[in-house]
Amino acid sequence: MSTTQTQRKFEGWAAMDENSVKGQMKWTEYEPKEFADDDVELEVQYCGICGSDLHTMSNGWGSAKDMYPQVVGHEIVGKVVRVGKDVKHLKEGDVAGVGAQCDSCLECDSCKKGEENYCSKGIVGTYCAKFSRTSSGSKSYGGYANFWRGPAHFTLPIPSNIDPAEAAPMMCGGVTVFAPLKQYGAGTTAKDVGVVGIGGLGHFAVLFATAMGANVTAISHSHKKDEDAKKLGAKKVIVTGDDVKAAFKGHERSLDLIIVSSNAPNMPFDAYLSLLRPHGHLVIVGVAEEGSLPNVHPFNLIMSNVHISGSLIGSVKDIAECLKFAGDHNIKAWVKRYPMKDANEAVVSMKAGDARYRYVLVNEEHGGKMNA
Ligand SMILES: NC(=O)c1ccc[n+]([C@@H]2O[C@H](COP(=O)([O-])OP(=O)(O)OC[C@H]3O[C@@H](n4cnc5c(N)ncnc54)[C@H](OP(=O)(O)O)[C@@H]3O)[C@@H](O)[C@H]2O)c1
Ligand SMILES: [Zn+2]
Ligand SMILES: [Zn+2]
Incomplete structure (x- = not known):
């Protein structure tokens, strides 16, 4: 591990309470999970804004109230900048993405069948959840942020025939x-x-x-x-x-x-x-x-x-198939890009029902592009 890797500072738009959804998220430093041998770290380039982000920030489903501060965002695409020694399918420099699930037990019948999204022990959401398989008890933090760290099993390479900004909202x-x-x-x-x-x-x-x-x-x-x-x-x-x-x-x-x-x-x-x-x-x-x-x-x-x-999100295999299908069929997602600094503005507009049809936050300093 190089010095820059140990010093990487995780910062993101934190929802501190129910009002965050009204445009009151605060840019905050936080501690990600401990890095495990089967984890990867991404420089976040893009993160879509999903309806579930808003329900979670506002505690609209009643499940998130003990989980503030939260950094939401689970349609994440970025550059792989750190790879655990057990990770085989990704290497530094790859463009990869993670969706709404970032971990599961990987042992139950559903997980073994490749239906991790229906894990019998419950899924670990990419934000507002707690890890248990590794780094037990650590909170998961999402992609309205500069970096993301989590299990490589749920992190997939983005095919080169899809614009990564459009691939991001496909992850969830x-x-x-x-x-x-x-x-x-x-x-x-x-x-x-x-x-x-x-x-x-x-x-x-x-x-x-x-x-x-x-x-x-x-x-x-x-x-x-x-x-x-x-x-x-x-x-x-x-x-x-x-x-x-x-x-x-x-x-x-x-x-x-x-x-x-x-x-x-x-x-x-x-x-x-x-x-x-x-x-x-x-x-x-x-x-x-x-x-x-x-x-x-x-x-x-x-x-x-x-x-x-x-139906709940998709399995890892479903996400890979979805990305392949989108690439093969030249599916063009209708996305509007917002600089990461304008996340609050984007959330307020999404809440007002103005999105046509997906907002994607962009970190230009990590290579995200504001234009297709
Ligand atoms: N099952 C899962 O795994 C999963 C995964 C991701 C998201 N979700 C959930 O799916 C839902 C949609 O997410 P999204 O990201 O697509 O959100 P979205 O972009 O905000 O779309 C929601 C749509 O619902 C309709 N709608 C919203 N409020 C309405 C109202 N008051 N009256 C009538 N229609 C209304 C609108 O469509 P029209 O204008 O066309 O009526 C709106 O475009 C959310 O509840 C989200 O949490 C579930
Ligand atoms: Zn979602
Ligand atoms: Zn399982």
Whole structure:
């Protein structure tokens, strides 16, 4: 280990309390986990702003209140600057990324099957969590920061045919919709795919499902995104507005798969189910702050043999596949870049619903680029 490595100072935008989401994060020094033999360290070049960052900063899900200060951000891409002696798949100088999960037990049935995201001991989130396999009890800190340190198992090389600024939001937002689209056969068994909520995740769902060969229907709560949804590839746009039943009239039983990426409170799941053909799947990935799953009348499931399920991010293999798919299909994420120093401004704008469709923070001093 060289002197510069030992002296590397970790600093990032810390959320000190619930108000941080109002643009009150503070640039702060912090202590990362102890460096383990299977860890890597990245100079953060890019970090996407995911909806989950905001829910966590504000403690909107009620799970983060004992975890301040937090440095959020789990769509991280950067240059590998330190590699533990047990790491085989990365070397110094590589461009690599990590998503929303940075560790798991690596021993349970799910982990052994390559489904680390469903680890039976629970996942270690890239921020606001505690490590246990190595550096037990240390807090995880995310990517609104200058450096990131963590297990190499969850850190993947970024293919050279994707702009790393666009790859960053694929590490969480992209793979979270890619995985269920793949699982439920978008473009093959599921020819007609609906996407509820055209935000960061939703825009990836439209792009990926279209590239998989599906006919996509975008389902948005306002008319603001009509044109964009079509440009992203949607064949149809349904605007739910205030009267979802009226909006869905004539579209009953027109879809095979629906990905719900909205985080609106109290979503009308019964109405969404009416859009499914028999045997169709409604997969929930968005997590609202208010309102758990509302009552769904049993007949709405029984009468058409439809399924409701959820999906959590993706496994390491899913992320690799998602990146490869994006590169092979020339998927262009719609990102707006903010200098890292303007993170508070970007968070406030994201919270206001202005992102079209993903904000990415850029560290120019580490080689991040403000232009494509
Ligand atoms: N399952 C997982 O593993 C996973 C992974 C990542 C993120 N998430 C969750 O997925 C959700 C979306 O994340 P994101 O990054 O895509 O967020 P986002 O960019 O803010 O998108 C959320 C979308 O929800 C809709 N929406 C938001 N507020 C609404 C309201 N009050 N009424 C109606 N619609 C509203 C909007 O779409 P329209 O304008 O088109 O209606 C908005 O663009 C978040 O809850 C996040 O925590 C889950
Ligand atoms: Zn995320
Ligand atoms: Zn496990």
